[in-house]
Amino acid sequence: MEKLHQLLALAGVISxxxxxxxxxxxxxxxxxxxxxxxxxxxxxxxxxxxxxxxYFLFGELNLGRTRAExxxxxxxxxxxxxxxxxxxxxxxxxxxxLELAQIHDLCTNRTAIPALCGNTLSLQDTxxxxxxxxxxxxxxxxxxxxxxxxxxxxxxxxxSVNSALVQAAKRGVKIQILVDSAGSxxxxxxxxxxxxxxxxxxxxxxxxxxAFRMFFRRLDLRLHRKIITIDDEVGYTGSMNxxxxxxxxxxxxxxxxxxxxxxxxxPTVNVLAAIHAWDWEVETGIRELPSFPxxxxxxxxxxxxxxxxxxxxxxPENIIQQVLTLAILQAKESVRITTPYFVPSDNLMQxxxxxxxxxxxxxxxxxxxxxxxxxxxxxxxxFSELLExxxxxxxxxxxxxxxxxxxxxxxxxxxxxxxLDMRSLWLNFxxxxxxxxxxxxxxxxxxxxxxxxxxxxxxxxxxxxxxxGHRMLERIFYLFNPLL
Numbered sequence: 001m002e003k004l005h006q007l008l009a010l011a012g013v014i015s016x017x018x019x020x021x022x023x024x025x026x027x028x029x030x031x032x033x034x035x036x037x038x039x040x041x042x043x044x045x046x047x048x049x050x051x052x053x054x055y056f057l058f059g060e061l062n063l064g065r066t067r068a069e070x071x072x073x074x075x076x077x078x079x080x081x082x083x084x085x086x087x088x089x090x091x092x093x094x095x096x097x098l099e100l101a102q103i104h105d106l107c108t109n110r111t112a113i114p115a116l117c118g119n120t121l122s123l124q125d126t127x128x129x130x131x132x133x134x135x136x137x138x139x140x141x142x143x144x145x146x147x148x149x150x151x152x153x154x155x156x157x158x159x160s161v162n163s164a165l166v167q168a169a170k171r172g173v174k175i176q177i178l179v180d181s182a183g184s185x186x187x188x189x190x191x192x193x194x195x196x197x198x199x200x201x202x203x204x205x206x207x208x209x210x211a212f213r214m215f216f217r218r219l220d221l222r223l224h225r226k227i228i229t230i231d232d233e234v235g236y237t238g239s240m241n242x243x244x245x246x247x248x249x250x251x252x253x254x255x256x257x258x259x260x261x262x263x264x265x266x267p268t269v270n271v272l273a274a275i276h277a278w279d280w281e282v283e284t285g286i287r288e289l290p291s292f293p294x295x296x297x298x299x300x301x302x303x304x305x306x307x308x309x310x311x312x313x314x315x316p317e318n319i320i321q322q323v324l325t326l327a328i329l330q331a332k333e334s335v336r337i338t339t340p341y342f343v344p345s346d347n348l349m350q351x352x353x354x355x356x357x358x359x360x361x362x363x364x365x366x367x368x369x370x371x372x373x374x375x376x377x378x379x380x381x382x383f384s385e386l387l388e389x390x391x392x393x394x395x396x397x398x399x400x401x402x403x404x405x406x407x408x409x410x411x412x413x414x415x416x417x418x419x420l421d422m423r424s425l426w427l428n429f430x431x432x433x434x435x436x437x438x439x440x441x442x443x444x445x446x447x448x449x450x451x452x453x454x455x456x457x458x459x460x461x462x463x464x465x466x467x468x469g470h471r472m473l474e475r476i477f478y479l480f481n482p483l484l
Contacts, residue, residue: 024041024044039479042479043479067282067283067313067314070281070282070285070314071282071313071314071315072314074278074281074282074287074314075314077287078112078274078277078278078289079111079112081274081289081292082111082112082113082114082271082274083112084292085113085114085116085267085271085293085295086108086114088116088267088293088295089118089295090116090117090118090266090267090293090295091114091115091116091117091295092117092303092305093114093115095117095303095305096115096305096436097412097436098330099327099330099408099411099412099436100115100305100307100412100434100436102326102330103115103307103323103326103327103434104307106319106322106323106326107307107309107319107323110316110319110322111309111310111315111316111319113271113307113308113309113310114307115305115306115307115434115436116266116267116268116271116293116295116305116306117267117303117304117305118266118267118295118303118304119264119265119266119267119268119304119305119306120264120265120266120304121262121263121264121304121306121435121437121440122262122263122264123260123262123440123443123444123447124238124260124261124262124263125260125447127157127240127244127245127246127259128157130236130240130259130260130261131157131158131160131161131244132157133263134161134228134236135157135160135161135164137228137230137234138161138164138165138168138230139164139167139168140230141168141173141230141231142173142231143173143174143231144173144174144175144176144229144230144231144232145165145168145173145174145175145176145228145229145230145231146175146176146177146227146228146229146273146276146277146280146290147175147176147177147178147227147228147242147276148177148178148179148206148223148225148226148227148276148279149178149179149180149183149184149225149226149227149241149242150179150180150183150184150222150223150224150225150226150241150417151180151183151184151241151242151243152179152183152184152187152241152242152243153184153186153187153241153242153243153247153248154186154187154190154192155243155244155247155248156244156246156247157244158242158243158244158247159192161242162192162195162196165177165196165199165201166195166196166199166201169196169199169200169201170199170200174202175200175201175202176202176204176276176280176288177196177201177202177203177204178203178204178206178223178276178279178280178283179203179204179205179206179242180205180206180207180222180223180224181205181206181207181208182207182222183222183223183241188205204280204283204284206223206279206283207221207222207223207283221313221427221428222427222428222429223279223428223429224417224424224428224429224430225237225275225279225310225417225429225430225431226238226239226240226241226242226261226417226431227272227275227276227431229269229270229272229273229276229290232269232270232273232290232291232293233265233269234263234264234265234269235263235264235265235268235269235272235273236261236262236263236264237261237262237264237272237416237417237431237433238259238260238261238262238403238415238416238417239259239260239261239402239403239404239405239415239416239417240257240259240260240261240402241259243257245257245258245259245399249371252371252400253369254367254369254370254371254399254400255369255398255399255400256399256400257399257400257402258396258398258399258400258401258402258403258451259402259403260403260405260415260444260447262415262433262435264306264433266293266304266306267293267294267295268306268308268433269293270290270291270292270293271308272308272431273290274289274290275308275310275431276290277289277290278310279429282314303436303437304435304437304440305435305436305437306433306434306435306436307323307433307434308431308433309323309416309431309432309433309434310429310430310431311418311425311428311429311430311431312428312429312430313429318425318426320418320424320425320430320432321345321347321348321425321426323414323432323434324348324406324414324418324432325347325348325351327406327408327412327414327434328351328352328355328406328408329351329354329355330408331355331360331408331409332360332409333360333361333409333410334360334361334362334363334407334408334409334410335355335360335361335362335363335406335407335408335409336363336365336406336407336445336448337362337363337364337365337405337406337420338365338366338396338401338403338404338405338448338451339364339365339366339403339404339419339420340366340367340370340400340401340402340403340404340419341370341372341375341379341419341420341421341423341424342364342366342375342379342382342419342420342421343375343378343379343382343420343421343422344382344420344421345422345425345426348420348425349382349385349386352364352386352389352391353385353386353389353391354389356386356389356390356391357389357390361392362390362391362392363391363392363394363452364386364391364392364393364394365394365396365401365448365451365452365455366379366393366394366395366396366401367395367396367399367400367401367402368395368396368397368456369400370400371400373477374477375421377473377474377476377477377478378474378477378478380470380474381474381475381477381478383458383463384463384464387458387459387460387463388460392457393457393458394452394455394456394457394458395455395456395458396451396454396455397454397455397456398451398454401451403415403447403451404416404417404418404419404420404432405444405447405448407441407444407445407448410441410442410445411436411438411441412434412435412436412437412441413434413435413440413441413444413445414432414433414434414435415432415433415435415444416430416431416432416433417430417431417432418430418431418432
């Protein structure tokens, strides 16, 4: 019997190491950043059994067979719809400045989505402004409303949004809502969910969490976009989830979440609606593309061009990181960035450092308190390198700074749902707008300036004084970079 136990133990050890060897080869032969591959190998070797399990669950970008097949079949028809936009009057590539023209060329070649002019933009920087504006537009809806969010949680003004949607459905407005399953479990158990379904609102759980499918689809792949379109005439996007900060995560100890949303009218709204239609078809298999925009520009002197940049499985790989890199590299005087979660890729780190080293004023605003301990510590592992290169790092004291924005030379900007971490840049369904508009950009810059007044600058000398234990925690949590 003892020999049998020994043989079984030996067979178990051999089987495990064969499994580790097989997973190691799989990690090595996947084309991705070397640092990510090394981090996964460390996790696999240091944490027996669990490391291999974590890799199977979170190590690869796996949308699932059904959704992956849909996405593959959708790319051509959606590409054709976007290509039609190249022929409309709102597409004015010759009138774009050099910086946006290069981003436009990249996006049209990779996604077929052009930058479109003839828009109006309104920046909304408080929850009250944002939610009351959304409610008002819902109340005026006539034909259709499309919405998608990562988090939808009732309470406060969100109850008024829910009520407005129910009333809109009762007067015949067609409403399609996608809400991420993992981000909104409370909503799907709430009475509002049942009321909205009973009113005829079509609500779907995006990427439904199912433990039985964990080995067939990556569970932490999430729908992170924030999009609203109404009658294909008014649109919203930005960083704010469908929550009222006064009633959201009050026990997290990070203060209220600070966000912005952009209200848009013009042909860009139809592009936002098309992105929603893409996500709707990936989830449901039902194709409902929006109407084609009128594309008329009354005054070509007021172009207000916007480039919509979506990312996620089924879309061109790495597109948002490429756009962000191109925008920052074109900066001549200043780059100011706000993000709640900062775990950049090696490529972005080099871009930040080189931009600061060529004399551009690079400012990074991060929340002092974060709702993710892993990200909070991992992000600090980058500070020394950035400070040495001349990047200015500020910690925001006024709550969880959740705004995702980049302002370049106070002339153009990026704003949307994208965090500066591997999850946003490589994994999730995300959306950002590249806006070439002096007035709007200056407005966003002054919102950032308000954040700056509530922030503390980290000095290189002060940071060098942190304890050995602090440094160890930074490095330990940095190893979990692939899971962040």
